[in-house]
Amino acid sequence: MKDISVSPEVHFLEDVLKWIAAGELRVPKFQRPFLWRPEQMLQLFDSIERGYPMGSLLIWETPEQLASLDEIGGMPIPGPPDRAKVAYVLDGHQRLSTFLGSLHRASDAPRSEHQEDWMWWIYRPLGKEDREGSRYRHWKSGGRADPDYLPLRSVLRTVDFLGYSRQLYDVYPTALADTLVEEAQRVAHRIKSYKVSVVRMSGGTLGQAVEVFSRINSSGQKMRPDQMVSALTYETTGSVTLSDRMEEIQARISDSGFGEIPMMTVFQTVLAVSGEEDVQNTSWDIMAKKVQGQLLTAVEDTDRVLEKVVAFLRETVQVPLARLVPYNIQIMLLAVFFHFSKEPEEERLQKLRGWFWTTSLAGTFAGANTTQVRKFIEEMKAFAVGTGDLDYSDERARAFPERFDLRSARVRAYLIWELGTFPDRINPDGSTIDAIDQLARSHTETYRHVITQSRVDRASSPANRVVMRTPAGVSIRQALIDLAAENRTDVLTSHGVSLEAVERLKNNDYSGFIMTRQHELASRERIAIESLGILPPEQESAEADIDTE
Known part of the structure; x- marks a missing residue:
């Protein structure tokens, strides 16, 4: 274990965004993608204008070079500067993406009726102080917004803000334009002067940083095991992480018409195919070290065997859709079989068909614990290589x-x-x-x-x-x-x-x-x-x- 030091700091929001735009503050790839809904983005800016705290940001300063996102909030991020200190966001990705994507938006950035475009174009309508709820709005069409809609992309750019102010005088009578400009200046000042609390963590290992992230993430959505293992094995998996590859597998199966297999099932299949039998282990840092050398090969093997599993379920068992598979563990165990039994004869496939129906009707896998799952994997491996059998003759179908x-x-x-x-x-x-x-x-x-x-x-x-x-x-x-x-x-x-x-x-x-x-x-x-x-x-x-x- 390496010692970790923690220091609280306060910075202007504008300065934090400059760090990101310069590539000095980065978002590691083990973070979830941007998931906030458009209304959450509006609420964030409304909270700032009202002076509400938005919570602190947690960043990790380390000499380690982590795989990180090259785009945040739809904005391209340059690589880390040479010999400069680099820090990584452990908590605050969704908020910082919202800030950067809207405040640093380029004037020629795409505008359309598609959410991936309009969600970043956030405005503060002026002259409507009696509004209820959020004071901010999205402009959801491809055209230009109304003149009294202050574009947030202009509030940190002096030249752009002055240009917007002149536009108000071109459209409205002087007295009304004066009022609107004063309101726009108050909004811009609120944002430019807003200070954020930054907790800077220094030292420690990648494993410790991932553990901290998984514990304190403020969105309430826990880090998936595959994302954690991806973070801990980035040196092995490279820029395309384990999660990326698994999502590709999941998408291919879904696009085949079979539907979506849960990500946890795909992940457990990767582990089982890599030779790991303790696929429900929650000590993912230990798991990552054990399987790190086999991950790339295991992912490729999983892609291949899951294709066979889906074909078997559809053609031999007549399961038309993934959502109808009684237990997800059956998918993982079938993958183990097809991984270790390369060209199974028809008699063995029919035995496997009987195993599927028996375990489905009898509720064999209901509440299976770690020890039982390990036993099921061992049993399926033995059956696949011909050194064991699948004897469930004493199992009775449920009513x-x-x-x-x-x-x-x-x-x-x-x-x-x-x-x-x-x-x-x-x-x-x-x-x-x-x-x-x-x-x-x-x-x-x-x-x-x-x-x-x-x-x-x-x-x-x-x-x-x-x-x-x-x-x-x-x-x-x-x-x-x-x-x-x-x-x-x-x-x-x-x-x-x-x-x-x-x-x-x-x-x-x-x-x-x-x-x-x-x-x-x-x-x-x-x-x-x-x-x-x-x-x-x-x-x-x-x-x-x-x-x-």
Whole structure:
């Protein structure tokens, strides 16, 4: 451990921004990207004008050369000056980006209706002292703002401020222009004279600096483990960090139509592929040292094996979307298999398919702790290389879920089965609907309630939901009752709804409809479970556990 010294300082905001513009104060790459919403940016300037404190900045002065951002607030930042002291922002990135991006904006910077352009063009409307809320505004069009909108980019530039003041005299009568200019001068003085508290930390190691950042970050959004390991291994990963590479992998999988795999899952997969079995370790500085030499190769291997995992899930197991995978740990364990088993034979793939269904239906990974996860990885490695087996013959499927909630692995397993069992759904008007495509966009709107009365017994059951389009103002319940005779059988069969269940609807026996359909679906699912060689549930239905990561 190296000694750390801390010294509080006070500086004009304008001077701090000059340090950034000169490349002397930098933002390390392990910081999150700019995440503030436009209204947060406006509130920051409003707080300054009202004299409210904005919180201190924490910077770390070190001789170490850290990988850092070359753009802050949409502004290019030069490299660190030769032989000059360089400091890194540990807390204050979002605030400093807002200041630099708006106060140092170039006059010819892009203006458009796109947020990435207009969010940096911040104005202080003049002559409207009775405003409520923030006194600041964005100008969201590509054109020039109204004459009485003071552009913040001019308040630190004397020539630009004088030019804006002259413009007011060109547009308004002298008396009104005098009033507006006086107000503009007060605003500019507030910003130019604003002092910020800077806590300067000197000494210490990179690991200590990252730990400090992860503890004190004022935004309340914790540093992700992959970002922390990226910071601690920057010498190995170079300017493109581990997080950057993982985000590329995540984006490729999402763009394939499978949807987004959680970043933590991708990160744990990288660790597992690197040979690490303790993938849930929270001592990320120790973890970084252990895997530092294997990271680049592990990321490339992860990219390759996750492609195989997605293909296996889609083609062999018939999982259409990432959001339906019951447990994210299954993705990581499948990646371990495909990493260590280069060309698995069909028999082994079918065994893996059975393992997926068994663990999904039985809730095998619910609440898995570090020791259990390590055991699962060891077991999968042994199976992949042919020195072990995946024996889950004593696992029993959990009962049909009584509540539709995608936070339940059992519900996700049910939906995978349901989507495969009813692939071609027909609407009452004879048109077809792609349930998977619709589910990829929104699961809450895809599976619509048949009975909308919450007080009806078992109204939350998956049996009370179907994927169907109806005319405006027509409920699913009414559409099922009014089905034309010529296509009634085809429509009902495509949704797994029996004539008996519809008769219950016609007689206003809503609970009876749900119970009838639930029994029919549970019976069909049970047959599928037994055909997989999995022990069927001991009871027909039960409350669905909320057990996903």
